[in-house]
Amino acid sequence: MQHPVLGAAGERKLLLGNEAVARGAIEGGVEVAASYPGTPASEILETLAEVAEEVGIYVEWSTNEMVAWEVAVGAAMCNKRSMASMKHIGVNWVIDPLMHSVLHGFNAGLLLVSCDDPSGHSSATEQDNRNLAYMAEIPILEPSDPQEAKDFTVEAIEISEELRVPVLLRLVTRVAHTRGDVVLGELRRETRKPEFHDDFYTEFVLKKGFAGPRVIPELHRILHEKLERAAKLAEKRKLNKVEGNGGELLIVSSGVAYSYVKEAIEDLDVENRVTVLKVEMVHPFPAELLQELLRDHRRVLVLEEGEPYLEREVKLAAFDGKCTVEVHGKLSGKIRRVGELNPVEVKKAIAEMLGVEVEDRKPSIGELELGELTTPRVISFCPGCPHRAAFYALKRAINKVCKGRYLAIGDIGCYTMGMNPPLRVQQTVFCMGGSIGMACGAAHSGLDHPVIATAGDSTFLHACIPGLINAAYNKAKLLFHILDNEATAMTGFQPHPGTGKTAAGREARKIRIEDVAR
Ligand code: SF4
Structure with a gap:
């Protein structure tokens, strides 16, 4: 039987978000993929490993995430589209080589996939890795469902190659571990000739005859230029979308939170009262697009999974654009700041902002807190461990x-x-x-x-x-x-x-x- 990630273009498959990323990697022409196991990211490399021989991709479980990233960088340096995938905590290991790799430039796309775990379902922290990518000054794409997980993987690889800078694809548990319909795209299976190229070497070591500390500010300036081009690419590729035309409330959202927003707007029947800015490339943030929308809105609700990353960007853009608006979200206390976001909270927040009564109904099983359904116990070893x-x-x-x-x-x-x-x-x-x-x-x-x-x-x-x-x-x-x-x-x-x-x-x-x- 054919592996579900190997279907033909146009076929519709029921895929896990992580399987969709694997399919995106194949469609995006990735030739080298590395990872270290960690929930909720493991299925990306597991899926690629299952089809690696058939599609001609080199895959490896590296000894740790730092090595996985270095493997991906080394392959990109040799003209192979590459990626490293890992859970959010794994990215902490990557910071050192990542901060170096952003200052170089390769001929092939280079993708870092972080699967964040809000609430720490399988983790010891609930960090939001958009903040780490912001520190590294690289573009960030954030898919909201399995279809986008696939599509954005391809986008991210292409953007990375065009800009010659790594790109972060940020998933969260509810995208990585959600199953959804995915319409497959064209498979791209080219084997590129391995050739070393690093802009750092050609532009500085060879042309200028020097490297070292004097070069660093110049490399940093080039990185800023790349980010400016990333913002233009986001416009060209229509990566940030405006939906609806309601003047009462502007909702700014990204990732899985956007899926909750969409559902809540439909449930509350408030399509004509809100405008939604769906941010797909969260860094660089589409400040000008937001400022245009702020001309017609006085109240903004920011709904996002993780830290108040977008909310800060919204406040900054509003300040720079001299827009007088109320901004509500995690910083304002409207939305809970810790733990995983959920559809019920999102619906309640939108309803409150619009003064809509929410039916006080019995929660469904999916909405009940786990503690109400199960006998409390601590996690323990498997029988016979x-x-x-x-x-x-x-x-x-x-x-x-x-x-x-x-x-x-x-x-x-x-x-x-x-x-x-x-x-x-x-x-x-x-x-x-x-x-x-x-x-x-x-x-x-x-x-x-x-x-x-x-x-x-x-x-x-x-x-x-x-x-x-x-x-x-x-x-x-x-x-x-x-x-x-x-x-x-x-x-x-x-x-x-x-x-x-x-x-x-x-x-x-x-x-x-x-x-x-x-
Ligand atoms: S048997 Fe023990 S080591 Fe193996 S998965 Fe279960 S708890 Fe972990």
């Missing part, structure tokens, strides 16, 4: 040897659940690779009881090796507890270098953790 026995043995040893006095710090993975009852072994957990570095600090703090760091096999290879070397070099007295189940288990059992398998299912050299640790 080997980690349970490992933590039990550790707990017994701790009780016997140090009478229960110890400090145990964990990383992020299934073993994080070792802090939950009934085991309650770890007192605290941090980020990927964090436990070993923090255990070094705790060990040198003068604490008079044992310090234990815990990580899994995939996390060890992802981020623990520098911390372990640091512990050995600086003689930190600690116990490093590595729970090796030969998979990136929590995110769906993806392979890693310790499994001896690649993303495409090929045999690879198996990296033994004990050999590295020795």
Whole structure:
């Protein structure tokens, strides 16, 4: 049976948002794709891995997100359209090479896909990566459903190639993990000749004969020029849309929040009372388009998922355009600032702004808080999980040897659940690779009881090796507890270098953790 992402142009398929991104990558001519597993992003590379041989794409699970981004940059530098996809927290790892890569310029499109997880359903933070891309000064596209997830992937790759700058495609859980109809576009399968090109090298090292600090402000100026061109490209490609012509209220929205807005306007039957500015390229923000709309509106409601990113842009554009308007959103307190947005809140906010009564009906199952439907319990290990026995043995040893006095710090993975009852072994957990570095600090703090760091096999290879070397070099007295189940288990059992398998299912050299640790 044909894989759903390999249908012909014009076919309509029911795809997950992440599968739609994978299809977009194929339509966009991506030849190299890299990732590190993480919910809600994993299905992008998993899908590409399933069809990689058939469509001729090189795919890999990299050892971490930073390496994944570097792989994508290296391939783009050699004329291959490339992408790296990851969960929002993974982008924190990418910041260093990203900040460098924005100052170069390659012949091929280069895409960074971030799947943000508002409310932290499967994450330890709910950061909004539009802010990170803003800091890196790169264009951001934000799809609102699976169809746009595919279409914007293609747009983003083309824009990146035209501007010679990376582009961020920002999804959130409700787009990445939503299934929807997707009409497929043309498949683009060209194999480009690999050739090195970097504007930094040709324009500065070769032509001017120098690189280094004197060049940085010039590279930064070029980046600003590229952003100005991005704003013009957004206009040319009609990436930001105005819908409706109602004078009472201007709604500014993007991403999944726009889908909620559309539904609410229809439900409330207020099509003639609102105008909607749907922002698709959120950076650079379409300030002039907004200022035109502000001439006919005195009240603005900003609806977005994550931080009040658009709301700040709206206020700035209103100030610059000398427009006197009321701006409502997360900063004004109209919309809850933390946690995931939902359709009920969006509808209520629009109704309140327009003075429309909302029917006080019984909520549907989908609208009920989970706590009302389920028996509260903490997340725990699967039945038969080997980690349970490992933590039990550790707990017994701790009780016997140090009478229960110890400090145990964990990383992020299934073993994080070792802090939950009934085991309650770890007192605290941090980020990927964090436990070993923090255990070094705790060990040198003068604490008079044992310090234990815990990580899994995939996390060890992802981020623990520098911390372990640091512990050995600086003689930190600690116990490093590595729970090796030969998979990136929590995110769906993806392979890693310790499994001896690649993303495409090929045999690879198996990296033994004990050999590295020795
Ligand atoms: S998925 Fe995680 S919790 Fe479940 S058995 Fe594997 S390691 Fe244990």
